[in-house]
Amino acid sequence: MSPIRRRDARRGTAAVEFALVAPLLVLLAIGTAEMVVHLRTWFRLERTAAEVANVASQAETLAEADVNALFDAARMIAAPILAWSSGDGTAFTMISVVAGTANGGNRLCWTRSRGTVNGGNLVAGQGTLPNGFQVPAGQSVLVVEIVNRARPWSVGAASLFLGSAGPVRSYAILRPRLASLTNLDRPCP
Template sequence: MSLIRRADPRRGAAAVEFALLVPLLMLLFGATAEIVIHIRTWFRLERTAAEVANVASQFDALGTADLAGLFDAARAIAAPVTAWSGGSGTGRARTMIGVVSGTASGNSLAWSCSRGDAGLTNLVAGKAALPNGFVVPSGQSVLVVEVINAATPWSIMAAPIFFGTVGPGPVRTYAIVRPRTAALTSINGACP
């Protein structure tokens, strides 16, 4: 009596299914990691802009040492994300602080100081035109803090091995607050 084995057509199906699912699972894992990194960076920078604007709005006057302290505070609040640096690649970041005044003819940039990579262009701070057409009432002012980090989301997924496309630009956040005790339309000294 001999045993004859017949070929099972289902044999090896699990290995083929696994081989087909591995790239999809890796893509899903990579996308999830990218989303988490992007959200974490954005929340850190959002908090940094809000906190720096809140602290700056409480000054009666701003001087060079005060602004240097605000830039250092931005770096500490944003850590481990970079708030400003002169680095390269994903280490590039910039923080800008400025004041926009309201005049009879519209918004006017009173002053603006920045620290970090000047290659990262500002969209809000350092400009008289504020988002959504916001006009500062005549005789009043607002403090604007913008934080830009060159960490571009989807950099892993944009690699040639996956999609090979360029992801969105740097992560940007800003905060606009009204100074509490003074107009802050001038600074004592030069930008640090």
């Protein structure tokens, strides 16, 4: 076999190997990019929920105007990620106060939301807290929950191969520092 034929055979082998590996490399790059977007969204919403809860927990009282200002703050802190959307169901933010009862349970004192809230298993919307968290009797906690329905693996057909994750859900639970905040515009039931 001549040296020229061997060189041509090697070139052909390299081209075939590249053709076999290239789709996997592209899929890996797309998956990595999608995961970065998902993690960035999650970190941003975690920070937003913590910041809004921190600001709200420092209030002596909260009125409707104060809560509306907290929603606006959530939108600014989370930008460019949506903290809440107008009617399209992409994202929502809930701000609630849950108080402890004398019999060891939790009760929802008040909740306000901005954006479309149509999902079950809400942290504050049902008056339940994650991981069986119980508020001590006579105390209250402020809960800020932000849900963004962004999903990783949305590019092309990647979800067929790698699966998908649910919406990004972040929340912060803080004790109010100056008051119980159990009243907004009506007494706690």
